[in-house]
Amino acid sequence: MRTLLITLMLSLPIAVFAEEAGMVYIDGGDWELPIVREDTGQSGRVEDFLLDVHQVTNAAFLDFVRANPEWRRDQAPGIFRDAGYLSHWPSAEGLGEGNAAPDRPVTRVSWYAARAYCREIGGRLPSMTEWEYASERQRQALEIAPQDYASQLFSWYANPGAGDLRPVASGPADGLGIHDLHGLVLEWVEDFQLILGRGDDIDLLTGSCGDTARFLPEFDEAHYATFLRFQSRSNYQPVTTTSTLGFRCAYDPE
Amino acid sequence: MKLFKSPTIATALAFGLISGGLSADDRLVHDGEFMVDGKIFGLPEARVYTEDYSGPPVVGDYLTAVPHLAELDYEGNRTHDVRMDVISQQIEVAPGKSYNAWTFGGSVPGPTLHVREGDRVVFTMKNRSDEPVVITEPVNGGSPFFGQVQANPIQKNQPAVSPMPHSMDFHSGTVAANDKWQTIPPGATIEFEWVANYPGVYMYHCGTPSVLMHTAQGQYGAVVVSPKEGFPTDDQVDHEYVLVQSEFYLTEDEYTEGYRYDHEAAMARDPSQVTFNGHVNALHDAPLRANAGERVRLYVLNAGPSGTSSFHVIGAIFDRVWYEGNVENEWHGMQTVLLGASNGAVMDFIVPEEGSYKLVDHEFADAERGAAGTLVAGPRKQ
Amino acid sequence: MKTAFIALATGALLAVSAFAENPHAGHDAHANHTPMTAEAITHEHSLFHLDADWQTQDGRSIRLDQLAGKPTLITMIYGSCTTACPVLVNDARRIDRALPDAIRKNLQVVVVSFDPARDTPERMADYGADYDVDAERWHFLHGAPADIRTLAAMLGVRYRDNGDGTFDHSNLLTLLDPEGRVAERSEGLARPVDPIVKALERLHETPRAEAVASD
Structure with a gap:
């Protein structure tokens, strides 16, 4: 369906069509991650891409599971998901109340499952760089002060509200028109495990005690709050499923 | 090779039943272990796995809630099978001041472990930060820790959910931190061993970055390693x-x-x-x-x-x-x-x-x- | 013993000469790609669940589950890598050559490239030819980027594209049993061949009937 929409998009103003299709067109640019990953300090290039306006819902993921029974929780091979996969749903093909309601973000999905979903609809997971780029562009567009951004994130880390998630896109879509990048659930990205690789002796896979300073360009709260997101993401395993981890898909422009 | 060289727990446990009078060689349990100055090094690699476990988050007879300390009611050395799961918990630290703590076992500080110099600890920890775990109701099995918390529930412990990757660093252990103290995601379990080579009053804590936040959030506690021959008083x-x-x-x-x-x-x-x-x-x-x-x-x-x-x-x-x-x-x-x-x-x-x-x-x-x-x-x- | 020593020495020589050819060597430590520690593997499931088509060096299409029935040694490299990768492939060859004939004839070796843009099947054919190995049993594979990442995740191999034609990656050899499950891993370069050779001997001795089908 979305593949079709992307193809059709060529004949219409891109931004308008993307929005109707539930995606936002994000202009690329030169950009550097908000953590210090390289000694060289070269900036990276982000190409234009499209991103889902909101996170994938239980309802949408249920459609996917129905069409692809090999991703039912009772059929998905163990190599692709841990024991908690979709365990909050009342049944393998049934939604329910609260976090299992159709309009809530789907959680307890592994990286493998998230990728399979995006591939099925003609997309892919955003790269870590794309996701972080969108996050920063959104902050700029909304003129969120670093202190407010940090407070919101630290609040979410301590009290993620995982027992009672809001529906996706509860508020108005302002800024870039993207909902819930922060404050609802964290999102899978394609290369989630790639951070903190800074060489032979110092790369302990995920960083260790006291490693924070090497990766922060500034010691303010906002950079710490961002770093914790990188840190948490890189500590997941591809089979990990939790109540605070969902995803949205990205697409290449035609 | 994390998965297939799992420590033979059965051997270690069997070993634990034999107390006192062991020769040096008997204290070496796994291939690759060695002794320097009577201290044991070269312990087996940690094992990270998933398990279907929803039992008591603290297991072990020598684990207590502060200010209690378990009595060492055995002679010589033994092996301790110890579990401390990571759970999130709402904790009060001053009247009316509660927060969602990240904890080992549900209290801040976590349980105190008491062992004797030369004892071996087989430690298991499941990251259950994604699961509401109640510690203020009667617990079957587990450890004396629960009865003591329930007798004096000053922190008004309430289950919370705050999924995060976590790790365990015992200062009382002498091991390669990148292996034994490695971080595990929610839902995963880690198992590793350490030997109480030196007597002391030690800290344990989560070592996952930002380590300042993880410790300030409540992930620490004490290990007391009593000297082999005791203190003079x-x-x-x-x-x-x-x-x-x-x-x-x-x-x-x-x-x-x-x-x-x-x-x-x-x-x-x-x-x-x-x-x-x-x-x-x-x-x-x-x-x-x-x-x-x-x-x-x-x-x-x-x-x-x-x-x-x-x-x-x-x-x-x-x-x-x-x-x-x-x-x-x-x-x-x-x-x-x-x-x-x-x-x-x-x-x-x-x-x-x-x-x-x-x-x-x-x-x-x-x-x-x-x-x-x-x-x-x-x-x-x- | 002597054979093992010669094999080790060959690996070391290869590493040294490869290093000398690296145009970046000595300029900037970061220009040399750095090894990334491999992820722990916490599963005992078959990698044959991977639903992906790969191209061999002779242009044939192959799926991992077609490797079922025999043990497979698998590693991931990229063709323009002049430092670690030649040592890694040579390590696989050292293992292959250390095996008794009866075991060797059943071993399949799979070398997967991180770099599908440059490592076309033709280029992988040239690459494989340099190693003078049995092309019937050795498969140098080209695949889609998403499938490469999936396979890497299943193996616990970490890598990233540095954008300049180099990749940082884990140096890992993984032995899969005939059902596609991880039977042994060897991380690092020019490591002793023994652990994987011994694991292959064990697999050889295990009657197939006893092997449990994995889920």
């Missing part, structure tokens, strides 16, 4: 208590009711509370007890995460102090013992007379933030 000690000092950095949360970690304050070392045993009233509501003329022994750990403790008992002098809890480091007649973050000590004092004795961090800015407690002394027993 062991047979004169009437009461033993464990004290863990730590700072909290809390601010009102703008988005939810209650309090949350304040990173700016933590970086500025400006705590909102400094406590003994995790609550400003822990040692006031339930004061330590002794009688005039008795010898009281304190096992004191300063968990930090960033502050020092100048530990003092008003009206008493420490008769003996074993710094870091090592019998070789004996001091006499100490008024105050300075403990940096993660330093510990064993302190004996004689209760002078009936009355009330305040225990304080003599850095008064910390005492004013809550680092104080009381020992109530009854009359001399005849």
Whole structure:
């Protein structure tokens, strides 16, 4: 369906069509991650891409599971998901109340499952760089002060509200028109495990005690709050499923 | 190769049943282990796996809630099968001030583990931060820890859900940290071994970055490794208590009711509370007890995460102090013992007379933030 | 013993000469790609669940589950890598050559490229030819980027594209049993061949009937 929409998009103003299709067109640019990953300090290039306006819902993921029974929780091979996969749903093909309601973000999905979903609809997971780029562009567009951004994130880390998630896109879509990048659930990205690789002796896979300073360009709260997101993401395993981890898909422009 | 060279727990457990009189070679359990100066190194690699476990989050007979310390009721050395799961828990640290803590076992500080120099610990930890775990209802099996928390639920422990990657770092273990202390995601379990090579009062904590946040959130506790031959005053000690000092950095949360970690304050070392045993009233509501003329022994750990403790008992002098809890480091007649973050000590004092004795961090800015407690002394027993 | 020593020495020589040819060597430590520690593997499931088509060096299409029935040694490299990768492929060859004939004839070796843009099947054919190995049993594979990442995740191999034609990656050899499950891993370069050779001997001795089908 979305593949079709992307193809059709060529004949219409891109931004308008993307929005109707539930995606936002994000202009690329030169950009550097908000953590210090390289000694060289070269900036990276982000190409234009499209991103889902909101996170994938239980309802949408249920459609996917129905069409692809090999991703039912009772059929998905163990190599692709841990024991908690979709365990909050009342049944393998049934939604329910609260976090299992159709309009809530789907959680307890592994990286493998998230990728399979995006591939099925003609997309892919955003790269870590794309996701972080969108996050920063959104902050700029909304003129969120670093202190407010940090407070919101630290609040979410301590009290993620995982027992009672809001529906996706509860508020108005302002800024870039993207909902819930922060404050609802964290999102899978394609290369989630790639951070903190800074060489032979110092790369302990995920960083260790006291490693924070090497990766922060500034010691303010906002950079710490961002770093914790990188840190948490890189500590997941591809089979990990939790109540605070969902995803949205990205697409290449035609 | 993490998966297939799993430590043979059965062997280790069987070994634990044999107590005392072991030759050096018998103490080496796994291939690759070796001894230097009677200390065991080269332990097997940690095993990370998933398990279907929803039992007690703390398992082991020698795990207690502060200020209790388990009695070592066995001779010689043994192997301890110890579990401390990571769970999120709403914790009160001062009247009306609660926050969602990240914990080992559900309290802050976590359970105190007591072992003997030379003992082996087979440690299991599941990251259950994604699961509401109740510790204030009766628990089948598990550890004495639960009964003690339930008898004095000063932190008003309530289950919470706050999924995060976590790890466990025992200062009492001598191992490769990148293996044994590795971080595991929610839902995963890690199992590793360590041998209590050196006696002491040790800290354990989560070492996952930002380590400041993880420790300030409540992930720490004490391990007491008693010396093989004991301390010289062991047979004169009437009461033993464990004290863990730590700072909290809390601010009102703008988005939810209650309090949350304040990173700016933590970086500025400006705590909102400094406590003994995790609550400003822990040692006031339930004061330590002794009688005039008795010898009281304190096992004191300063968990930090960033502050020092100048530990003092008003009206008493420490008769003996074993710094870091090592019998070789004996001091006499100490008024105050300075403990940096993660330093510990064993302190004996004689209760002078009936009355009330305040225990304080003599850095008064910390005492004013809550680092104080009381020992109530009854009359001399005849 | 002597054979093992010669094999080790060959690996070391290869490493040294490869290093000398690296145009970046000595300029900037970062220009040399750095090894990334491999992830722990916490599963005992078959990698044959991977639903992906790969191209061999002779242009044939192959799926991992077609490797079922025999043990497979698998590693991931990229063709323009002049430092670690030649040592890694040579390590696989050292293992292959250390095996008794009866075991060797059943071993399949799979070398997967991180770099599908440059490592076309033609280029992988040239690459494989340099190693003078049995092309019937050795498969140098080209695949889609998403499938490469999936396979890497299943193996616990970490890698990233540095954008300049180099990749940082884990140096890992993984032995899969005939059902596609991880039977042994060897991390690092020029490691002793023994652990994987011994694991292959064990697999050889295990009657197939006893092997449990994995889920």
